[in-house]
Amino acid sequence: MSSRYDRRQDATIRFSRRELRDLAAAWLALSIAFTIFIGRPPVLAAHPTWAARLFVVCIFSVGVAFMLHELAHKVTAIRFGQLAEFRADYSMLGVAIVGALAGFIFAAPGAVHHVGRITDRENGIIALAGPASNVxxxxxxxxxxxxxxxxxxxxxxxxxxxxxxxxxxxxxxxPLDGRTVYRWHPGVFALAFGGSIALVAGVFLTIGFPI
Incomplete structure (x- = not known):
């Protein structure tokens, strides 16, 4: 029985203090950035009640989307016997907020880093887990x-x-997930990417831009 198999059998989801801090920082920073980008600073300043409402909306929509995407990577990696933790990129979180103030949004909150022996298939599934969680x-x-x-x-x-x-x-x-999925299995990539594009089109046709 291999040590890798042992790790899988005993795999539990744990969060270090640093990881919890990074998750909280990324969640908060992204929610602030999207609130600024959507609401625009002059409007937010003139309508504080609406600004607070928009911030709550961003916390429970944008924040949840990004964080569960990253946690899906982490959980899947751990199930494959990996050591995995989310690390926030504080410089990019700063860019997100500054960019929102300047009128554009670029969100790259960080990534789940995982280590351990792994197959191409397992690595592809770990990468696919993030977008699958969003679907x-x-x-x-x-x-x-x-x-x-x-x-x-x-x-x-x-x-x-x-x-x-x-x-x-x-x-x-x-560094996007699609590249790893494609390297593992072009057929799976084609189905996933095509389905995701169709989903975006369907959302545009039904609710349009929610802004």
């Missing part, structure tokens, strides 16, 4: 569209952001 979240947020007010806003933002995030991360370029 699942589209379904989880969709029922909120049946309500009014802030609940509808959370649902609309959740559906839109998760559909876009899933498709974007499947682009087979650079």
């Amino acid at each position: 699942a979240l589209v379904g989880a947020f969709a029922p909120l569209l049946l309500f009014d007010g802030i609940v509808y806003s959370v649902g609309a933002f959740g559906v839109f952001v998760n559909a876009f995030l899933g498709a974007f991360n499947l682009i087979p370029f650079g």
